[in-house]
Amino acid sequence: MWFLIILAILLIICIFLSIKIVRQSEVYIIERLGKFHKVADAGLTIIIPFVDHIRSIVSLKQQTLDIAPQEVITKDNVTITINTVVFYKIIDPTKAVYEIQSLKKAIEYISVTSIRDLVGKMDLDSTFSSRDLINDKLRAILDEAANKWGCTIDRVEIQDITPPPDIRDAMEKQMNAERNKRAAILQAEGERQAAVLKAQGEKEAAILQADADRESKIRRAAGDADAIRRVAEAKAEEVKLVYSAMMKANPNQTLVQLKSLETLKDVANGDANKVFIPFEATSALSGLGVTADMLKEEKKAKKSKSENEQ
Numbered sequence: 001m002w003f004l005i006i007l008a009i010l011l012i013i014c015i016f017l018s019i020k021i022v023r024q025s026e027v028y029i030i031e032r033l034g035k036f037h038k039v040a041d042a043g044l045t046i047i048i049p050f051v052d053h054i055r056s057i058v059s060l061k062q063q064t065l066d067i068a069p070q071e072v073i074t075k076d077n078v079t080i081t082i083n084t085v086v087f088y089k090i091i092d093p094t095k096a097v098y099e100i101q102s103l104k105k106a107i108e109y110i111s112v113t114s115i116r117d118l119v120g121k122m123d124l125d126s127t128f129s130s131r132d133l134i135n136d137k138l139r140a141i142l143d144e145a146a147n148k149w150g151c152t153i154d155r156v157e158i159q160d161i162t163p164p165p166d167i168r169d170a171m172e173k174q175m176n177a178e179r180n181k182r183a184a185i186l187q188a189e190g191e192r193q194a195a196v197l198k199a200q201g202e203k204e205a206a207i208l209q210a211d212a213d214r215e216s217k218i219r220r221a222a223g224d225a226d227a228i229r230r231v232a233e234a235k236a237e238e239v240k241l242v243y244s245a246m247m248k249a250n251p252n253q254t255l256v257q258l259k260s261l262e263t264l265k266d267v268a269n270g271d272a273n274k275v276f277i278p279f280e281a282t283s284a285l286s287g288l289g290v291t292a293d294m295l296k297e298e299k300k301a302k303k304s305k306s307e308n309e310q
Helices: 001-017 093-098 103-119 124-127 131-149 165-249 253-268 279-309
Strands: 019-021 026-032 034-042 043-046 052-059 063-073 077-091 151-162
Touching: 001 019, 019 165, 026 093, 034 093, 034 165, 043 124, 077 103, 077 131, 093 131, 103 131, 103 151, 124 131, 131 279
Parallel strands: none
Antiparallel strands: 019 043, 026 034, 026 052, 063 077, 077 151
16 A cells, blocks of 8 residues: 555656746757757656756847956057947757857857957047947857857947046046037137128118118109199299280280389399399389479479469
């Protein structure tokens, strides 16, 4: 009875040990009697207890390897510290287990030597401005070396490049000087453009003002000319009306002479120092003088006659 119980327990243990469940994105490297037997993919796998042995569990996911900061000397003899991250993925688990003792250590060592070789051929400024170039070259070198280990290098990223403190201070001063230079250039350019725009504005304003003055003078002259023309037309119309009225009245020579005398009176009352009397006006005056003398003689004769009668 006890034998059957022990046998049943051993059978349960063997069944438990023979059933393996492989998770997704992982594979099992299984050896039989110390020799590679198979690669167990994701799912249920049956092995023989005490005969088969799981050598290694390999992840097929993309993995990262953070390489410790390394001191590297550039072409111009400047010691800088570079921190690098490598992204890799195992595509052949058998080679990754049996072709290399430690895949991560191998990738790390090749990365360090490759970085020193690449950066040692560049000066400091090229190192800062050529990160993408360094990443691509380093990825190509690592991928070529890792292919025989069943691994592919997806990408390599340089996280940080740290120069020495004195070099960093000099670079900061240079950057500040460059910024001040650009600021001064931009300020001078802005002032120049402002002066040019101001001069152009003043020029355009002067041109517009001159055009406005010219237009104003032209309009004023046109208005004065129109006013003179209207006044002349009014005077001409007045003369026409007066002449027409005189023609309708059929004036005689005496009326014309009397009107001339009235006109001379108005002229004499003016501010002029000299008055020019027309010849027709003098004739009228002489006629009036003769008439006045005749009236005086007639008056004297009447007065003498009245005295005699008394």
